[in-house]
Each structure stands twice: as C-alpha cells, then as structure tokens.
Amino acid sequence: MTPSCEPPTEPDAADISLSTPMDLLSAIPYLVGYIPADSLVLVGLDAKQITATLRVDLPRTDQPVTKLRISPDVLRRNKVEAAVIAGYGPPERVTRCVDHLRRMLAAQNIELVDALRVTDGTFWSYVCQEPACCPPEGRPVNPGDSPVDAAFTYAGMRALPHRQAVTAQLEPVKGPTRAAVTRATNQVRKLLDDTDAMFSARETLLDEARTILAKATEAGAPLPEIDQTVRLAAALTDAKLQTEAMTLVDSHSPHKMVDLWLWVTRHVAPAFRARPAALLGFAAWRCGNGVLATEAVRRSLTDDPHCPLAMVLGRLLDEGVPPSSIPKITGELLLPLPCSPAG
Structure with a gap:
C-alpha cells in the first residue's frame, strides 16, 4: 500500500442533508476521518447519496497530475454516478488537479456537481458563478462550527485534526x-x-x-x-x-x-x-x-x-x-x- 493514496470510505451516519458547498466542506473531515491538508478529495454520489469518499495527496508542482492515482475503476466499483471535488492547498497545486479530474469524470459520463478549492481557510468554487453563494473573493470555512458538524457528532462520527492523529x-x-x-x-x-x-x-x-x-x-x-x-x-x-x-x-x-x-x-x-x-x-x-x-x-x-x-x-x-x-x-x-x- 502507498501513503499517497487512501482507500474510499463509505459513509456510516444518519441521514444528514448537505445542500451547500459549506455543508459539504463541513462534512468532508468526518467522511475522511480527519481534516485534510495538501489533499484532493472526491466525494462520490449515487442518486444523491454519498457512496464513497476518496482522498489523495496533491502532487508537487514538478510532478504530473497522474500521480493522483484516482482511477475510473475505483469510481465504477463504488457506483459513482456524480461527484464533488474538493482540493485543499494553494491554487497552483489544486487547479491543475481539479482540471484533470474534471476531464476524467467527463470521459466516464460522471456528473460533476461542484469543484471547490480551500486555501488558507477560504474556499472558492470552480463551478458556481453565483456571487451570493460563491463570491469571487471566496468564503471563509469554519470547521467544527456548523449544524452539519453537530449532526455528524450526534451520529457518533468524529474528525481528527490531521492524518498523523489516525496513526497515533x-x-x-x-x-x-x-x-x-x-x-x-x-x-x-x-x-x-x-x-x-x-x-x-x-x-x-x-x-x-x-x-x-x-x-x-x-x-x-x-x-x-x-x-x-x-x-x-x-x-x-x-x-x-x-x-x-x-x-x-x-x-x-x-x-x-x-x-x-x-x-x-x-x-x-x-x-x-x-x-x-x-x-x-x-x-x-x-x-x-x-x-x-x-x-x-x-x-x-x-x-x-x-x-x-x-x-x-x-x-x-x-x-x-x-x-x-x-x-x-x-x-x-x-x-x-x-x-x-x-x-
């Protein structure tokens, strides 16, 4: 196994509604198990239900985007019909990876619901052009302080602060x-x-x-x-x-x-x-x-x-x-x- 790629996780929580980009970003740490950093996360959907969450390390700028190691086979095994992408890191590392995944999803006829970038506590959408929802200057991310966080916590799920905490x-x-x-x-x-x-x-x-x-x-x-x-x-x-x-x-x-x-x-x-x-x-x-x-x-x-x-x-x-x-x-x-x- 390789530390650069983690297996898909399946959700195991009560029926929690995620209707906005902020809702999704609040949910991802619980779906992954910890707060991602320098990561690309793909949330797979089937009939609007989350079927799997896949996290991979962001490649360095001198590495090809194929280092992402997200394959169409994994998406098919997990019955992914639609997806949301969330990249965590600087734009020069995130954007090219998001573009690569968007092309791959399109080639597999998988609907892209949204694509987000989180940098220094602020998020932007590559898809949503509504200023009221996703303004050009971005919106702040407030991890741990939302109704979604409360719902996941009530369902018995928790988000560790980082990957090393899982190993610990x-x-x-x-x-x-x-x-x-x-x-x-x-x-x-x-x-x-x-x-x-x-x-x-x-x-x-x-x-x-x-x-x-x-x-x-x-x-x-x-x-x-x-x-x-x-x-x-x-x-x-x-x-x-x-x-x-x-x-x-x-x-x-x-x-x-x-x-x-x-x-x-x-x-x-x-x-x-x-x-x-x-x-x-x-x-x-x-x-x-x-x-x-x-x-x-x-x-x-x-x-x-x-x-x-x-x-x-x-x-x-x-x-x-x-x-x-x-x-x-x-x-x-x-x-x-x-x-x-x-x-």
Missing part, C-alpha cells in the same frame, strides 16, 4: 500499563512453553477467548482487563477463532468491534499483535473507515508480513473495493484469512 490511535500503551502487558505476556508464554501441558493450555486459552468475545458483544460491556486482552490475542493463532471473531464483526455493531480490536492492538506485545490489528482493519473497513483500516493493516503486516487477513484486506483497500460489495461472514470463511503463527 494505534500506538502501544506506555508506562505502568505497558509493564502490566509485559507481565501478562510472560505468563502466557510460560503457559504455552510447557510442552507437557501445551494442548490443554491452548484449549483453555480458546475457551477463555470465546468467553471474552461473547462478553464484548453485550451492551455496555467494558473492555477486557489486561490479562484477558493478552490471552485473547494469544488465542488468535487458532484459525477457527479468528473466523469467529470476524463473524462477530458482521453480526454485531462493527463500531463496537473497532473499539475492542483497537484496545487489544494497543495492549499486546508485537508477537501477538498482527492478528488483532488485522481484525481491527477488518472491523474498520466494514465501518467504512478506510483510513483506520489502512493503518491497522500496515501495523499488522509490520508485525507479520505474511498475515493472510491483512494481505487480503490490503488488496481490497488498494483496489478501492467497497465493503458493501463483500457478503457478510456468517460462520463460513469466505476468504483465506487466518494469520500465520508469530515467529
């Missing part, structure tokens, strides 16, 4: 909590290293893990304790358990499963982290949060470059495959997903 969500815990993780990890290793009791130890871990997962799906259930968290992660070497965990993502609230697997990813040692990170990626992808899914997959593959679930998700994200196009897992594994044991 996955950082391992530190201090006394980290010490507790180390102690729990050593206890599990000691249990699994006992050759005479290895089989019974693994069965015990699996039973405990299933109990933890079942409890995690209950309304209002707290996140597991450190010892439980480490034992759950260690048990995920079992392919069947990982399939069961994926089934829970599809049969319960994926947002709740994002919270669980983000917690586990942050509270385990690297040797046990690839599987929960991959499950975090799967849950985030199901939620339509392509940015968090990308970071989770990257973290998983850093710990285990051969983790099949992370590898499959990486391909789906790279190719812009929307989660709605993949059937839910209901107990039968649809993809070769279990991770290889950590070395």
Whole structure:
C-alpha cells in the first residue's frame, strides 16, 4: 500500500442533508476521518447519496497530475454516478488537479456537481458563478462550527485534526500499563512453553477467548482487563477463532468491534499483535473507515508480513473495493484469512 493514496470510505451516519458547498466542506473531515491538508478529495454520489469518499495527496508542482492515482475503476466499483471535488492547498497545486479530474469524470459520463478549492481557510468554487453563494473573493470555512458538524457528532462520527492523529490511535500503551502487558505476556508464554501441558493450555486459552468475545458483544460491556486482552490475542493463532471473531464483526455493531480490536492492538506485545490489528482493519473497513483500516493493516503486516487477513484486506483497500460489495461472514470463511503463527 502507498501513503499517497487512501482507500474510499463509505459513509456510516444518519441521514444528514448537505445542500451547500459549506455543508459539504463541513462534512468532508468526518467522511475522511480527519481534516485534510495538501489533499484532493472526491466525494462520490449515487442518486444523491454519498457512496464513497476518496482522498489523495496533491502532487508537487514538478510532478504530473497522474500521480493522483484516482482511477475510473475505483469510481465504477463504488457506483459513482456524480461527484464533488474538493482540493485543499494553494491554487497552483489544486487547479491543475481539479482540471484533470474534471476531464476524467467527463470521459466516464460522471456528473460533476461542484469543484471547490480551500486555501488558507477560504474556499472558492470552480463551478458556481453565483456571487451570493460563491463570491469571487471566496468564503471563509469554519470547521467544527456548523449544524452539519453537530449532526455528524450526534451520529457518533468524529474528525481528527490531521492524518498523523489516525496513526497515533494505534500506538502501544506506555508506562505502568505497558509493564502490566509485559507481565501478562510472560505468563502466557510460560503457559504455552510447557510442552507437557501445551494442548490443554491452548484449549483453555480458546475457551477463555470465546468467553471474552461473547462478553464484548453485550451492551455496555467494558473492555477486557489486561490479562484477558493478552490471552485473547494469544488465542488468535487458532484459525477457527479468528473466523469467529470476524463473524462477530458482521453480526454485531462493527463500531463496537473497532473499539475492542483497537484496545487489544494497543495492549499486546508485537508477537501477538498482527492478528488483532488485522481484525481491527477488518472491523474498520466494514465501518467504512478506510483510513483506520489502512493503518491497522500496515501495523499488522509490520508485525507479520505474511498475515493472510491483512494481505487480503490490503488488496481490497488498494483496489478501492467497497465493503458493501463483500457478503457478510456468517460462520463460513469466505476468504483465506487466518494469520500465520508469530515467529
């Protein structure tokens, strides 16, 4: 995967009306997951509903606009019939990219609803010529202070301040909590290293893990304790358990499963982290949060470059495959997903 291009995200909010350029610009940070900078964002529409949001880095002025890496294939996969373009950056970098995308949309018979540029807190439209709506001097953007912001917040969505804040969500815990993780990890290793009791130890871990997962799906259930968290992660070497965990993502609230697997990813040692990170990626992808899914997959593959679930998700994200196009897992594994044991 490449850091210059992020996969489409699918909206996951209540029916929020976006009727003006300001409404759309207020919505984009929630659709992307953070406030864009030096970016080009394409919001895809189908019958006036948002189907996907794609963000890419703006190419430098000495780079060709083809570096945008937005392809017609991605737009087709996400059933984009109309689009709004929003460029964030100086005019000399934004305008040529907007022109490139406008030509591509026209070639695909995709309607351009609007094309906007945001520079230093002010926006302009390349399409709207109404001074009352989009005056020549531009209009100020007021992020975080509109009815649209309130509606997205009420729907449980949030916009992080920048891209780095997404990555920071996955950082391992530190201090006394980290010490507790180390102690729990050593206890599990000691249990699994006992050759005479290895089989019974693994069965015990699996039973405990299933109990933890079942409890995690209950309304209002707290996140597991450190010892439980480490034992759950260690048990995920079992392919069947990982399939069961994926089934829970599809049969319960994926947002709740994002919270669980983000917690586990942050509270385990690297040797046990690839599987929960991959499950975090799967849950985030199901939620339509392509940015968090990308970071989770990257973290998983850093710990285990051969983790099949992370590898499959990486391909789906790279190719812009929307989660709605993949059937839910209901107990039968649809993809070769279990991770290889950590070395």
